[in-house]
Amino acid sequence: MKTYICEICGDAYLGEERPSECPFCGSRQAFIKDGKVASPITLAPEELSEISKKNLEKTLELEIHANAVYLCMAEKTKTYEIKAMYKRLAKVELEHANIACKLMQSYLPQVGEGFCAEEDASNFAETIKLEENATALYVQFAREATEKNVKIFFTALSQVEADHIKLIKNYL
Ligand SMILES: [Fe+2]
Numbered sequence: 001m002k003t004y005i006c007e008i009c010g011d012a013y014l015g016e017e018r019p020s021e022c023p024f025c026g027s028r029q030a031f032i033k034d035g036k037v038a039s040p041i042t043l044a045p046e047e048l049s050e051i052s053k054k055n056l057e058k059t060l061e062l063e064i065h066a067n068a069v070y071l072c073m074a075e076k077t078k079t080y081e082i083k084a085m086y087k088r089l090a091k092v093e094l095e096h097a098n099i100a101c102k103l104m105q106s107y108l109p110q111v112g113e114g115f116c117a118e119e120d121a122s123n124f125a126e127t128i129k130l131e132e133n134a135t136a137l138y139v140q141f142a143r144e145a146t147e148k149n150v151k152i153f154f155t156a157l158s159q160v161e162a163d164h165i166k167l168i169k170n171y172l
């Protein structure tokens with residue numbers, strides 16, 4: 001068994017092989033490195049431009065909202081698989097909120113209550129809408145970032161949220 005470290009969330013994955021995605025933040029394999037050489041983006045805080053500050057604030061708001069909404073969806077579903085999947089998605093989004101806070105050197109705000117529909121079908125449609133919006137914004141935020149680590153963060157996140165769309169489309 002070995003220690004692998006995700007350079008986006010900084011978490012360690014203990015296992016035989018590098019996972020295809022980070023189990024904690026969902027980042028793709030390219031961001032998961034051997035523990036000896038990994039250099040997480042949150043370790044060296046950068047001076048942030050006004051635009052990146054604004055974009056990270058917006059990200060924090062989106063991720064906290066997604067966390068609360070997905071917990072609601074996990075609560076409503078009658079299928080165990082969907083419940084487990086939404087609980088994991090909620091944790092992944094909260095992890096994204098955490099990373100945004102670390103990059104801003106701020107603290108995670110209180111998470112409010114989320115609202116959602118009773119039926120899975122409506123919740124899947126809403127999830128795809130949220131994830132499509134996030135993906136498009138993060139592509140734009142990555143382009144706007146002049147700081148190396150912020151650019152890497154938004155690039156990784158845009159991929160994770162795009163992967164979430166593919167995940168939900170399996171259930172349609
Ligand atoms: Fe990660």
Ligand SMILES: [Fe+2]
Pocket residue numbers: 063066092093096134157161
């Ligand atoms: Fe996210």
